[in-house]
Amino acid sequence: MNDVALITGITGQDGSYLAEFLLEKGYRVVGMTRRTSTDVHERIRHLIDDIEFVSGDLLDQSSITAIVDRIRPNEIYNLAAQSFVPTSWLQPVLTGEFTALGVTRVLEAIRAVDPKIRFYQASSSEMFGKVRESPQRESTPFYPRSPYGVAKVYGHLITVNYRESYDLFACGGILFNHESQRRGKEFVTRKISDGVARIKLGLAKQLRMGNLDAQRDWGFAGDYVRAMWLMLQQEKPDDYVIGTGRMHSVRDFLRVAFDVAGLGSYEPFVVVDQAFVRPAEVDHLIADASKAKRVLGWEPTVTFEQLVEMMVKSDIELLRKHVP
Numbered sequence: 001m002n003d004v005a006l007i008t009g010i011t012g013q014d015g016s017y018l019a020e021f022l023l024e025k026g027y028r029v030v031g032m033t034r035r036t037s038t039d040v041h042e043r044i045r046h047l048i049d050d051i052e053f054v055s056g057d058l059l060d061q062s063s064i065t066a067i068v069d070r071i072r073p074n075e076i077y078n079l080a081a082q083s084f085v086p087t088s089w090l091q092p093v094l095t096g097e098f099t100a101l102g103v104t105r106v107l108e109a110i111r112a113v114d115p116k117i118r119f120y121q122a123s124s125s126e127m128f129g130k131v132r133e134s135p136q137r138e139s140t141p142f143y144p145r146s147p148y149g150v151a152k153v154y155g156h157l158i159t160v161n162y163r164e165s166y167d168l169f170a171c172g173g174i175l176f177n178h179e180s181q182r183r184g185k186e187f188v189t190r191k192i193s194d195g196v197a198r199i200k201l202g203l204a205k206q207l208r209m210g211n212l213d214a215q216r217d218w219g220f221a222g223d224y225v226r227a228m229w230l231m232l233q234q235e236k237p238d239d240y241v242i243g244t245g246r247m248h249s250v251r252d253f254l255r256v257a258f259d260v261a262g263l264g265s266y267e268p269f270v271v272v273d274q275a276f277v278r279p280a281e282v283d284h285l286i287a288d289a290s291k292a293k294r295v296l297g298w299e300p301t302v303t304f305e306q307l308v309e310m311m312v313k314s315d316i317e318l319l320r321k322h323v324p
Helices: 013-024 042-047 061-071 085-090 092-113 147-166 188-200 221-231 250-260 290-296 304-320
Strands: 004-008 028-033 052-055 075-078 118-124 169-175 207-209 240-242 270-272
Touching: 004 013, 004 061, 013 028, 013 042, 013 221, 028 061, 052 061, 061 092, 075 092, 085 092, 085 147, 092 118, 092 147, 118 147, 118 221, 147 169, 169 221, 188 207, 188 250, 188 304, 221 240, 221 290, 240 290, 250 304
Parallel strands: 004 028, 004 075, 028 052, 075 118, 118 169, 169 240, 207 270
Antiparallel strands: none
16 A cells, blocks of 8 residues: 555645656655645646645644544645735734644644654745744744744744654754745735846836845745655654755845746846845845755755746746747
8 A cells, every 4th residue: 555645735836846746656645735726736636636636724623633533644744824024914813723723723633633743844935934043943943034934933943842742753844945937926925036037028128126125045945845855754743944054135036036937137127126035134144954864864955046946937938928
């Protein structure tokens, strides 16, 4: 019998890469999705025939428990969340319900159905927020600066609590920013790659941005899902920071993106708009992933420059299909 993996948030960027990875490993992959009147399967359309789908909702304990009982997975990857940071200020209660309490509901389902199920919780570098030390490691204190970050801290700590209280195999992956051409256009990296592509093809003349000085540790999402899987293959459950250990500013991303497109300097095209500046900014995040390297044998394979090039070229090709 093949191992069975249940993925919440399978239609997102990480879910699509993780589904691909697990299918290559021979898993039976089941994706939990919410009922919706719109098509949200764009990122996994090429996998539709290989994935099973079940309808469930992180807001509904009974639906989650019923799914876990019916599927009986070996592993559960909880990737579902309200994950766009700016929206968390507009919808703080809903963000808490999905991103914080939703984790508890999945853990409760595991505890009720089969405590031997291995669980991965998608934690976030946004939990570090106003950083207490740099680089950030597993022991770095949390100081979240958004409702999203606060909710992620709850989700992370409740995972630790269930691991210690009920002896569950529950791991928290504290992933730093990870991107790809499958990233939503509301995220700054894809906003840049899409905007640069539009300028390159004559579809736009400028790109409106927020804080250009914010610095992040950016990696490739395809590398990071491998770390998720590795965590659940260990003898003992634990938490791991996952990142490249290199920090770049939004300006750096713009500089490389415009260079890849052959447009020269970004400055004539970029307009700073205060509407895109966060109420409370996270200035810089950089990972110390030495534990993941030592214990999991994990290292990133895609550099920052390769990531930006990949995203910009993909968006140029995507938009070129629609240019007369």
